[in-house]
Amino acid sequence: MSVNPIELYGTNVFNEAEMKKRLPKAVFKEVKKTMESGQALSDSIADIVANAMKEWAVERGATHFTHWFQPMTGFTAEKHDSFISPTGDGKAIMEFSGKELIKGEPDASSFPSGGLRVTFEARGYTAWDSTSPAFLKEDSTGLTLCIPTAFVSYNGEALDKKTPLLRSMEALNKQALRVLKTFGSSAKRVNSTVGAEQEYFLIDKGLFKNRKDLVLSGRTLFGAKPAKGQDLDDHYFGAIKERIAAYMNELDRELWKLGVTSKTKHNEVAPAQHEMAPLFTTTNVATDHNQLVMEILQKVANRHGLACLLHEKPFAGVNGSGKHNNWSMATDEGQNLLEPGTNPHENMQFLVFLCAVVRAVDKYQDLLRVSAANAGNDHRLGANEAPPAIISIFLGDQLTDILEQIKDGGLTNSKQGGELKVGVSTLPPLPRDNTDRNRTSPFAFTGNKFEFRMVGSSASIAGPNIVLNTIVAEVLAEIADELESAIDLTAKVEEILKKIVADHERIIFNGDGYSDEWVVEAEKRGLSNLRTTPDALPKLISEQALEVFEKHGVFSKTELISRFEIMMEQYCKVINIEANAMLEIAKRQIIPAGIKFTTEVATSINAIKATGIDANTTAQGALLAAASGLVATISENVVTLEEAVAKAEDLEGDSKAHGSFYGDKVVAAMSALRESADELEKIVDSSIWPFPTYTELLYNIQ
Template sequence: MPKTHSTHEAPRSTTGLPPALANINGNVLDDSILKKLVDPDVYYEFARCRATGLPMDRYSRDELAKSIRGWAQSKGCIGFSHWFSPMRGPVHGEKLETFVGVDFETDALVVDLTGRDLFQTETDGSSFPNGGLRKTHEAAAYIGWDTGSPPFVYRQTLYIPSAFVSWNGEALDQKTPLLRADLAVNEQSVRLLHHLGDTDVREVVCNVGWEQEFFLVDREAYLARPDLVATGRTLLGATPMRGQEQSTNYFSKLSPRVNRYIAEAREKMWELGISIHCTHNEVAPAQHEISPIFNLANLAADTNVLAMDVLRDLAFDHALVALFHEKPFAGINGNGKHNNWGLNTDKGDNLFVPGETEHENRRFVAFVAALLRAVNKHGDLLRCGVSTAGNDHRLGAQEAPPAIITLHLGRMLERHLKDAAAGGPLTGYGTQVKEIPISAPVADIRANLEDRNRTAPFPWCGNRFEFRAVGGNQHIAFPLTMVNAALADSVKHMSEEIESGTDPDQVIRETIGDNEGVLFSGDGYSDELYEFAAKSGLVHLKSSPEAYRELTSPKNVRLFRELGIFNEREVAARRRVLEEAYATEIQIEARTLLAMLRTQILPVAIDDASGSSASGFTSTLFDEKRELVQRLLNETEALAAAFDGFPDGESEAAAYAHESVKPAMESARAVADRLEALVDARLWPLPSCSELVHGHQ
């Protein structure tokens, strides 16, 4: 019998769960609920539609719609909306429609949702970013239910996750390319697995767990900052007096106000089926992170956008604002969105786990070799996938992975692969166990075999790879499409080599040997990386406009076409949309900064400097003020001239924004931020960055 303390009482049996846990999945229509709502024959038809893409028969479709409407009405809904993702970042589209119809025999209003209305709707495609795929006189576009992503109820509306395509069937959204890339990974991975002996595998899926970083600021202070309102980041503002020194904010206790907000947001996300598992303070003050358990890549992309919506909406209720921009404040860390990416088979095997048998170990090495080739041959695509005006502030800035895409495996696995390429055994890695003894009463810790490298853009984490370069304000579907496309091409290449008669083990060895130059386990924040990249001939695309140009290279157009992800028109359109978005964002920033300098900063700075001169006192402080005011006047004029020089054409405008307008903005900011430290604080017209990151805590 186990010994107990004399005051020990046996735990009392309890029933029920706390409300926050009792309502999990309450507002998402997953399969477990749907099976209870519809006749088995209707569900069978639905499952067949989901597996094949072939339409349901009309009767089953209408019965399904009737049952879904009833479920939604029980949740208080009076209408529905297809929920889709145009090419404009993580800002979904919705077309709100009601359950009200007309009985045309009696002209009476009726409550209804037809099967046709459930599965699709039509809209104007020319008014969304489309890169020339749609025009005003050729504008038809269609929104179709993605049956692999369950409907959900939010704000008393039934939302139906959907794809968005043109009348020609070309992708106008973020979801459709990801679905195609997922299919390519599935088909090509199953093909290679059969060559490796896993002939019973029928499906390989891509799983993703995202980590969403964001800042919270007080809403009143936010509204007093024209730059935050217009662009999502501070275009002016000295570094907070207390920033992230000594990491005092990292994993510290949430402030009471933030804790109430996070708790409510988490509960709302649980109701929507978003498996938020971890929340914590991030490195910078006022910065936080939430992350769910991994999910299918398509569902992960949907739940990330929905989670961002929840964070925005609830922030309003708490008189806060959530900032997702990759660099809201100078001098402290910005927002990333790490994507923990992996592959699993329908037999329950994780392809990025070394396993316990020689067969599992060989399979693991084969798929790591495929990813090695993917990063080496298609690093330009991975870089393009994380290229935005906001993310350019982070990449390579000593707070995020560099713009050079390498693969980090850890020193032991890297050595094992290089030895295998040279003729050594493919198997044998991962059989070791690493335990870290501490001291009783703490049990020994079972650790990963490899150390963690936070400077790497794509490190192995023991059972997955972490794409760390994704920006906090990105829609993750596009970066994942690029990763999946690169991997599918490399797996396809290995299968073709095997099918041409080469021994599978030799193909694995040659794939490693031909691509091992992309392996880097050093410090990605150091000059060592740039020396390594130059020596290895790695692609270094320093800016987003450079990366966009590579999207339409012959190599990449061929890759997308062969895998069925994009046709040539779609690739060209995607590039134009990206370039236009980049140039437009910089234009808005420059226009906003000019207005702030002309109407807020300079008038105050001139008055303050004039008052100092008229005071009768003398000081180098007054001299410095006058000098900085004159410099700021000059910098403002230079920025205005740069802004007026924007050329026509998406590529030209994006390049000009990076090469001419951004430097002019940075120069003006540097002077204005120095003035902020000298001008009478009672006169300064904007809440300071210190007030923004500390004022609501």
């Protein structure tokens, strides 16, 4: 079916154009002011907005509304209420008040709170985020008006991801404006902006249902390497298969309706892996959009008989999935503060903001690493498709050269890319960018933004952007303190830049982040290497973290400690679920399959011998011995894993010890069990093996 994207785009969003059409001019002006400056709406204005929003939604077929929020589960939450209100004469009207728009009240004790709420303290509030537009969500029951909201406790603590994100955006805005003012800027607001690329796998739904590990954990806990993985590099940017193309087309339509600027789609490196990328928008809207992207990826997949896997490493031996969090800063006048221009060595304002990011990333590298930490990402970071767990910055030849000039005491030029001649007369010379790209860098400058490549595919992008906004705000505050008291602005800027480069050049690395040599070099430079989630999470409650988050009003000490408790608990629960799933699959599927296979081989050997023919059964005997040995090893590994899980449960109550034990002992026992089971898979008759193999999962869709 032919679709006009322009006509479709934003049709399910109560956006600025829709508000302008439906609201009185004075009311629209007030709402616009709220959206731009964050000031509160009066009750009378809220009632008018709510009525217009309800009329728009009802016209489209909606009967219910929900305060759509992002609790610390990492998912979204919603409680639906109908617009219906009885009139007293046995009839009803459709009603929606400003009070209902602005505030809701879900149960705050039923979501992860890290001790902020207990069972008997149930009250919590959702508050309308007017900077993110309301939208209509479609499902089989019809349409629901979704109002993006923050979620806080009865005492005002943030119970969600949106509240601290909005706080961090305010912190960045405040400090960036201070710096801009010293350069004579007339900007009234600075927003961080984000475009979050999303990677995912698609497999056949029927095969998915026959894999208990995928159903229970989102990744394959067992699976021998297929004969072909991504060895030929033929899937990346390859022709999109028809079934996948149909899926992607519907995905685009659903996202466009919600105002999500789905721009790019392609096959990723691993077989069955794909990617979508949107255009930039303000960080809180981009975060809302990415949550919708993950939900709709899975919803649309189901309609096409597919399962969408968002786990960071659903298949061993091939690339896992991440998000590329493309982050920048922009003024309300449309100026990108990380745009270098033609001659960046002459652009002092750009260099100040660039060096602020360099200092922030080096000084707070541990916090940035924590922001990408989860159990799934531990399987991915450091592998061949993802940056290592070491934070570093790639700046490229041009900007690295400029920083070297700053260090040496003088700025004279900017390296230019020139032209690239490809040696074919019919092809024109290609303009070459000023610098190459580095896909091995976790934090790379890519033209006019930084690409944070460490974020996991299943994670909310709120966490990384809360950290980025806050740490950059802190460094900008330090710079503003100096610039505001400067007598000679140019001299002071040069002094600041030179000091930042001298103090933080260790974080800049333009080489191969995958190499073993870089790990050694990074250690020499004094860079952190927090390999696992249990290694990283304690940094979230370090003195440094508490100081910077409290100073800028992003997290209180209590809120920060609660996040540590929640993240460590979630890590332990994920590993516990995976371990118990492995035990169930091993005991009820893999070991029985191994016994059945060895019985058949033994029966075959005995049948041959019973014939009295002098037949050679050496091959069958070797196969029987190998399979029997592996079944025995698997059984031993099951016992080891059971014991490790039991010991882990004894450590509940001590978050750090609990997480470390799961990360060290339980994960090691899981790896041993998997290794022996995968070896058995390689020799057991395919008709006996109890679930679909990697070959079937990765290559079933044509």
